[in-house]
Amino acid sequence: MDIAFEKVNYWYQAGTPFAVQALYDINLNIPAGAFTAVIGQTGSGKSTLIQHLNALLKPTEGQVIIGDRTITPETKNKHLKPLRKKVGLVFQFPENQLFEETVLKDIAFGPQNFGISEEEADKLARQTAKMVGLDESLLERSPFDLSGGQMRRAAIAGVLALEPDVLVLDEPTAGLDPRGRNDIMGLVRHLQAEKQLTIVLITHQMDDVANYADHVIVMAHGHMVRQGTPREVFSDVAWLNENQLELPTATAYANQLIQKGFTFDPLPLTADELADQLVPQLAKQGVADHG
Incomplete structure (x- = not known):
């Protein structure tokens, strides 16, 4: 499902004396099936941008095209429910999305809200829980008895149970230790491959961008200031x-190593790329030292 923003402007409290513009003339494309990372400083407009993806916010001006649907300022809310099934949004703090008595009921809530029978929703919830690595023994527990990483998985499962085409994640690894972060990002990558999902990720973790994303959008002060591949974005160190x-x-x-005489072409983005270029140079230095 391709996504496009065309001349999108957004004001909070538009038309009032307290109006604040949050997005300025946004024109961008998110390719279907891509893993897109959205980066930028706090207050850059990242969260406002992604809330347009499932019409939690509608553009004040311009239009957002998601698949075969076009959202404009005039689009009525009653026409947006099918879209919100196709674009799943996982907020930064999963406790904001978990509210039922048990993990199973929480995951099943979304499908039931869209008209699926309780029996079918239960079956789908169990399948989705297994997909995200939640053990069946956890399903009858309160979601608030789970660990931080398990809560993230439960929140993601609740969104995936709607069988979306696009999965949007706002800082899904915030507050997790390195192992928990790697587990969640590995899960997201696995889901993308298995379900052919379009992934949109807000993150401050540049290692996650380098390791997982194939498309990057950079936001600053409500403007999209750059987009491209991770290599294109991270190659301009001065910028x-x-x-x-x-x-x-x-x-x-x-x-840092360049300042000490090492050379890299291209500039490595990941630990594996760094090792591939660094090891031969260290080996040569070793030979020279022994010579």
Whole structure:
């Protein structure tokens, strides 16, 4: 499901003395099946942008095209329910989405809300829980008795139970330790491959962008200031520094090594890429030292 923004402007409290513009003339494309990361400083407009993807917000001006649906300022809310089934949004803090007595009921709530029978919703919830790695023994427990990582999985399962084409995740690894972060990101990548999902990820973790994304959108002060592949975005180190954006760990380390005489072409984005270029150079240095 392709997504396009065409000349989108958005104001909070539009038409009032308290109006604040949050998005300015956004024109972008998110390809179907892509893993798109949205990055930028706090307050850059990332969350406002992604809330347009399932019409939690509608553009004040311009239009958002999602598959065969076009959302304009005049689009009526009653016409948006089918879209919200196709575009699933997982918020940053999963406890904001978990509310039922048990994990199973929570996952099954969405399908039932869209008219699926209780029996079918229960079956779908169990399948989805298994898909995201939640053990069946957890399904009758309160979602608030789960660990942070398990809560993330339960929240993602509740969205996946609607069988969306697009999965939008707002900082899904916030507050998790490195192992928990890797587990969640590995799950997202697996789901993308298995379900052919379009993934849109808001993150401050540049390593996750380098390791998983194939398309990057950079936001600043409500404007889209750059988009491209991770290599295109992270290759301009000076521009990233000017815009107070971090580099992936491997890229930052390679940049330090350049000052010591090492060379990299292209600039590595991941630990594997760094090792592939660094090991031969270290080997040559070792030979030279022994010579």
